[in-house]
Amino acid sequence: MSETALIHSFQARQLWHDAGWRGDVAFAVDDRGRITQAQGGTPQYLDGWVLPGMPNLHSHAFQRAMAGLAERRGPSDDSFWTWRETMYAFAACIDPDTLQAIAAQLYVEMLKAGYTQVCEFHYLHHRPDATPYAQPEAMSLALIEAAREAGIALTLLPVLYMSGGFDGRPLSPRQRRFGHDVDSYLRLLTTLRKLESEDLRVGVALHSLRAIPEQAWRGVVEHDALKTGPVHIHIAEQIGEVQDCLATRGARPVEWLFDHASIDKRWCLVHATHLTESETAQIARSGAVAGLCPTTEANLGDGLFPLARYLDANGVIGIGSDSHISISPVEELRWLEYGQRLNTRHRNVAARHAGESVGETLWRAALRGGAQAADLPIGTLGEGARADLIVLDQDSPLLAARDSRSAMDSFLFAGNAPMVRNVMAGGKWVVRDFQHRDEARIAARYRSAVERLART
Numbered sequence: 001m002s003e004t005a006l007i008h009s010f011q012a013r014q015l016w017h018d019a020g021w022r023g024d025v026a027f028a029v030d031d032r033g034r035i036t037q038a039q040g041g042t043p044q045y046l047d048g049w050v051l052p053g054m055p056n057l058h059s060h061a062f063q064r065a066m067a068g069l070a071e072r073r074g075p076s077d078d079s080f081w082t083w084r085e086t087m088y089a090f091a092a093c094i095d096p097d098t099l100q101a102i103a104a105q106l107y108v109e110m111l112k113a114g115y116t117q118v119c120e121f122h123y124l125h126h127r128p129d130a131t132p133y134a135q136p137e138a139m140s141l142a143l144i145e146a147a148r149e150a151g152i153a154l155t156l157l158p159v160l161y162m163s164g165g166f167d168g169r170p171l172s173p174r175q176r177r178f179g180h181d182v183d184s185y186l187r188l189l190t191t192l193r194k195l196e197s198e199d200l201r202v203g204v205a206l207h208s209l210r211a212i213p214e215q216a217w218r219g220v221v222e223h224d225a226l227k228t229g230p231v232h233i234h235i236a237e238q239i240g241e242v243q244d245c246l247a248t249r250g251a252r253p254v255e256w257l258f259d260h261a262s263i264d265k266r267w268c269l270v271h272a273t274h275l276t277e278s279e280t281a282q283i284a285r286s287g288a289v290a291g292l293c294p295t296t297e298a299n300l301g302d303g304l305f306p307l308a309r310y311l312d313a314n315g316v317i318g319i320g321s322d323s324h325i326s327i328s329p330v331e332e333l334r335w336l337e338y339g340q341r342l343n344t345r346h347r348n349v350a351a352r353h354a355g356e357s358v359g360e361t362l363w364r365a366a367l368r369g370g371a372q373a374a375d376l377p378i379g380t381l382g383e384g385a386r387a388d389l390i391v392l393d394q395d396s397p398l399l400a401a402r403d404s405r406s407a408m409d410s411f412l413f414a415g416n417a418p419m420v421r422n423v424m425a426g427g428k429w430v431v432r433d434f435q436h437r438d439e440a441r442i443a444a445r446y447r448s449a450v451e452r453l454a455r456t
C-alpha cells in the first residue's frame with residue numbers, strides 16, 4: 001500500500017461474519033475497493049445491519065424483459081419446453097444495444113435487492129440469422145458494459161452450445177444463434193479472457209449435456225482452456241432431460257457427467273434438481289457447487305432439490321435468479337426453504353441442528369457457494385475481499401427489537417418491502433437510501449428498448 005493510497009474507514013454497529021453477527025466492528029476499504037485492516041481518517045458510522053452482498057451464480061440477462069410474458073395457459077399442457085419456445089421467440093429479437101439496456105436495468109435491480117455480483121451464463125452470441133457480428137464478441141461486450149454501468153462484479157460465462165439434443169442433432173433454426181464449434185468458441189474465450197480485471201472474471205459454461213455431442217465431449221472437457229477458472233453447466237433440471245439421457249447415453253445426467261469429467265470445486269452444476277441418493281452424495285463429495293434457482297425452478301415447474309440430504313453431506317450450494325422472474329436473494333432463499341417445508345410438511349429444514357437459524361444457515365451457505373462459483377474474492381468482508389456489502393434499513397419497523405439472534409431471519413422471511421437501504425460494490429456506494437446512482441437514466445433506456453421489442 002503506497003502512502004498516498006486513499007483509505008475509507010467505517011464503523012459498523014453490526015457486521016456479519018461467517019460465525020455470525022459482531023457488534024461495533026471497524027473496517028476499511030482501500031483504493032482498489034478491497035477490505036483492508038489499515039485505517040485512515042474518521043470512520044463513517046454504519047448504523048444498520050451490514051452483510052456481505054450476495055453473489056448471483058446464474059443469470060440469463062435478456063430473460064428479464066420477458067418476465068411475466070409466459071404466464072397465460074397455452075393450447076396444450078404447459079411445461080418448461082413450451083416456455084422455452086416463448087423464450088426462443090423473444091431471444092430472436094435481441095441485439096447488442098437491447099441486451100445492454102436490459103442487462104443494465106437488471107443489474108441495477110440486483111444491486112438494489114442485495115446481489116453485488118452476477119454470473120452471466122451467456123449464450124446469445126450471434127445475430128438472429130446466426131451469422132457472427134462484425135465483432136464476434138459484441139454481445140459479450142454488451143454485458144460487460146452493462147455490468148460496468150451498474151457497478152456490479154461480473155463473472156462472464158460464455159456458453160458452448162453445439163447440438164440440439166442428446167443424440168447430437170444439429171441446432172434448430174431458433175438455436176443457431178447460440179452455436180459455436182469448439183475452435184470458434186475457444187477464440188471467443190481467449191478474446192474475453194484478455195479483458196479480465198478486478199471486476200470481471202471469465203469462465204466457461206457448457207450449456208448442458210444435450211448441447212455437447214458425445215464425440216466432442218472429451219476434447220472439450222480435457223482442453224487446456226478448461227483447466228483454470230469456473231466451469232458451469234445446466235444439469236438434471238427436467239425429468240424429460242433425465243429420460244433422454246438414459247435413453248441415448250445409458251446413464252442419468254449427473255451419473256454420466258461424473259463418469260466423463262473430473263468434477264471438482266471449480267464446477268457449478270446448475271439446477272441439479274433430479275438426483276438419486278448416490279448422485280446427491282457424489283456432488284457433495286466433489287466440492288462442486290449446486291447452483292439452485294428456486295423461483296425460476298418453481299416458475300418453470302422443474303421440481304425440488306434434495307436439500308436436507310445434500311446439506312447433511314456437507315454439499316455446497318449457491319443461488320441464482322436465472323430467468324429473473326424474481327430478483328431477490330431473500331425470496332430465492334425463502335423459496336428454497338419453503339419448497340422443502342411444503343414437500344416434507346416439516347419446518348426449519350435447512351437448519352440441520354437444534355438452535356440453528358434457517359436464515360443464517362442459508363445466507364452463509366449461499367455466500368460461500370456463490371463466491372466459489374463466481375471465482376472472485378467475495379462473500380466475506382475479510383482482509384483482501386472485494387468491499388461488496390449491503391446495509392439493511394435501520395428504520396424498518398420489521399427490524400425493531402431484533403437482535404443478533406433474530407435479525408437475519410426477519411430479513412429473510414419477513415421483508416416483503418425491500419430492506420436493503422445502502423449497497424457498496426467494489427468499494428463504491430452504488431445504492432444510497434434505496435436509490436441506485438444511475439437508475440433514472442438506465443430505466444428510461446430500458447423502457448425504450450422493451451417498447452421497441454414489443455413492436456417487433
Ligand SMILES: [Zn+2]
Nearest residue numbers: 060121234322
Ligand atoms: Zn439457466
